[in-house]
Amino acid sequence: VGVIDDLSSHFFLIPDDKKIPFDIYLPKETVKQQFLNKKVLVRVEGWNNKYKNPIGKVVQVIGVVDDHNTEINSILLGRGYNLDFPKNVITAANKINACISKQEIQKRTDIRNINTFTIDPDNAKDFDDAISVQKLSSKNWEIGVHIADVSHYVVEGGEIDKEAYKRATSIYLVDRVIPMLPEILSNEICSLKPNVDRLVFSVFFEIDENANIKSYKIKKAIIKSDCRFTYKSAQEIINAKKGKFKTELLLLEKLSNMLRTKRTKNGSINFEKTESYFVLDKNNNPIDVSFKESLSTNHLIEEFMLLANKTIASHISLSKKNNIPFVYRVHDLPDKESIKSLKDVVRKFGYIINDNNPTQLSKSLNKILSKAKGKSEQKLIETLIIRSMAKAIYTTKNIGHYGLAFQNYTHFTSPIRRYPDLIVHRILQNYIVDKKHVISKDWTKLCKHCSEMEKSASQAERDSIKYMQIKFLKKHIEKVFSGLISGVTEWGLYVELIENKCEGLVKISSLKDDHYIFDQKNHLLIGYQKKNTYQLGQKIEVKIKKADLNRKQIDFIIV
Numbered sequence: 001v002g003v004i005d006d007l008s009s010h011f012f013l014i015p016d017d018k019k020i021p022f023d024i025y026l027p028k029e030t031v032k033q034q035f036l037n038k039k040v041l042v043r044v045e046g047w048n049n050k051y052k053n054p055i056g057k058v059v060q061v062i063g064v065v066d067d068h069n070t071e072i073n074s075i076l077l078g079r080g081y082n083l084d085f086p087k088n089v090i091t092a093a094n095k096i097n098a099c100i101s102k103q104e105i106q107k108r109t110d111i112r113n114i115n116t117f118t119i120d121p122d123n124a125k126d127f128d129d130a131i132s133v134q135k136l137s138s139k140n141w142e143i144g145v146h147i148a149d150v151s152h153y154v155v156e157g158g159e160i161d162k163e164a165y166k167r168a169t170s171i172y173l174v175d176r177v178i179p180m181l182p183e184i185l186s187n188e189i190c191s192l193k194p195n196v197d198r199l200v201f202s203v204f205f206e207i208d209e210n211a212n213i214k215s216y217k218i219k220k221a222i223i224k225s226d227c228r229f230t231y232k233s234a235q236e237i238i239n240a241k242k243g244k245f246k247t248e249l250l251l252l253e254k255l256s257n258m259l260r261t262k263r264t265k266n267g268s269i270n271f272e273k274t275e276s277y278f279v280l281d282k283n284n285n286p287i288d289v290s291f292k293e294s295l296s297t298n299h300l301i302e303e304f305m306l307l308a309n310k311t312i313a314s315h316i317s318l319s320k321k322n323n324i325p326f327v328y329r330v331h332d333l334p335d336k337e338s339i340k341s342l343k344d345v346v347r348k349f350g351y352i353i354n355d356n357n358p359t360q361l362s363k364s365l366n367k368i369l370s371k372a373k374g375k376s377e378q379k380l381i382e383t384l385i386i387r388s389m390a391k392a393i394y395t396t397k398n399i400g401h402y403g404l405a406f407q408n409y410t411h412f413t414s415p416i417r418r419y420p421d422l423i424v425h426r427i428l429q430n431y432i433v434d435k436k437h438v439i440s441k442d443w444t445k446l447c448k449h450c451s452e453m454e455k456s457a458s459q460a461e462r463d464s465i466k467y468m469q470i471k472f473l474k475k476h477i478e479k480v481f482s483g484l485i486s487g488v489t490e491w492g493l494y495v496e497l498i499e500n501k502c503e504g505l506v507k508i509s510s511l512k513d514d515h516y517i518f519d520q521k522n523h524l525l526i527g528y529q530k531k532n533t534y535q536l537g538q539k540i541e542v543k544i545k546k547a548d549l550n551r552k553q554i555d556f557i558i559v
Contacts, residue, residue, distance in 0.1 A: 380537025504554030
């Protein structure tokens with residue numbers, strides 16, 4: 001993706017992505033007038049030894065430069081995503097029969113008469129998980145975690161499945177969602193809307209008042225959700241201790257708090273991240289930045305989803321004697337060098353890290369995160385701990401999930417928006433329902449592809465946030481903000497503004513009071529003569545000097 005340079009007698013595409021180390025030559029006879037001053041998508045056709053640059057061809061005009069939709073579509077096309085579903089996929093989706101037959105109901109556990117509800121964000125349309133609650137004669141509780149049965153509708157190897165595999169995940173941008181599945185499935189047929197029958201894959205837990213799991217069952221079921229709560233509306237009932245499903249919600253909150261406490265005691269690392277979002281006007285222009293309130297209902301849902309994912313992975317892992325191939329979600333141990341560097345840095349603030357073994361390390365990190373909360377070093381410590389962590393990936397080799405302190409973990413709870421979850425549902429169908437094994441797939445290739453697409457989707461999300469930040473700060477040139485240094489490099493300081501979480505760069509060349517040297521070990525810039533320092537996590541005042549949409553960069557200067 002890029003813009004055509006027509007200032008000389010030749011035409012070249014100047015790519016948006018500055019990591020591409022060459023411009024692309026476009027033969028004059030292939031360039032039409034309507035391609036100029038537009039964002040275009042170019043395909044590299046070849047690279048002849050005689051030429052310095054590859055030769056390309058315009059395959060799509062995306063739109064006018066600086067137009068909102070053009071820029072967002074450029075982000076997606078630049079990462080190889082389709083903006084729309086192919087016609088054959090839409091045709092296949094429209095042919096799906098949404099009616100549930102009597103025969104299908106008879107095959108399933110029918111819990112339509114049990115109190116069941118969903119809790120999701122305000123703007124959610126694809127409800128892929130629901131929870132049911134009922135008291136058992138044993139005085140324990142049965143908590144059901146019900147996940148949309150996408151595998152019932154998306155046939156393996158079919159047109160929808162091929163496209164879902166290709167996408168591997170839904171992409172959540174600032175102003176839109178690019179779904180993995182056509183909307184007739186994601187927002188309608190599979191979505192666990194209230195007051196309609198829905199097919200689900202469920203894990204039923206028998207659990208006592210102290211959150212001890214007595215037993216579990218994995219079943220295919222049919223539900224009818226009684227209510228669609230938002231995180232906020234469910235929280236209001238919990239706080240007031242009155243309202244619809246008061247008893248169930250209060251119980252779930254109590255149990256989820258206990259589950260979270262146990263998980264933390266076992267060494268699960270809890271990062272408290274503040275999420276921001278842009279308030280957009282009708283033309284998708286950012287007019288303000290707000291922060292998402294983290295409610296106990298967010299944690300409530302999180303804990304039961306973690307429990308379901310862990311239980312499914314453990315169930316399959318314990319059955320390994322049957323040699324069942326499986327897709328695990330794993331998280332490796334932290335990088336040793338990063339932990340060594342972290343130990344040196346936090347020691348200066350009076351914190352000690354015990355890294356004798358992985359469990360002691362995770363408990364130490366949790367303790368430091370808790371102690372540093374609200375202190376000047378909080379940002380520095382949080383950033384360095386996050387950077388020391390490995391990236392969670394999908395794989396067939398189960399090495400456990402370090403960050404969650406789980407020996408077995410998978411993704412089962414979001415098949416509407418993640419392809420690995422759909423695969424896990426199919427494995428469970430074969431193993432638990434049909435009592436047969438699934439072989440004959442290149443599982444390693446599938447896991448690698450899904451991990452790569454997840455990474456690409458997060459980058460697209462970050463690109464859309466960056467675009468909005470630049471657009472937002474263009475209206476605030478010369479304004480002074482307080483910020484925290486979020487990155488230190490040899491070319492300057494990255495600063496995150498406290499008020500709106502927008503991030504920009506203070507170039508080292510703009511620091512005129514001294515010659516600054518990059519101290520990588522201590523994450524700081526230090527003045528050669530005056531010894532003035534700028535360290536990761538430090539609070540500073542900056543003025544917005546430039547917000548450049550073309551270069552995708554925000555420039556600050558220190559005041």
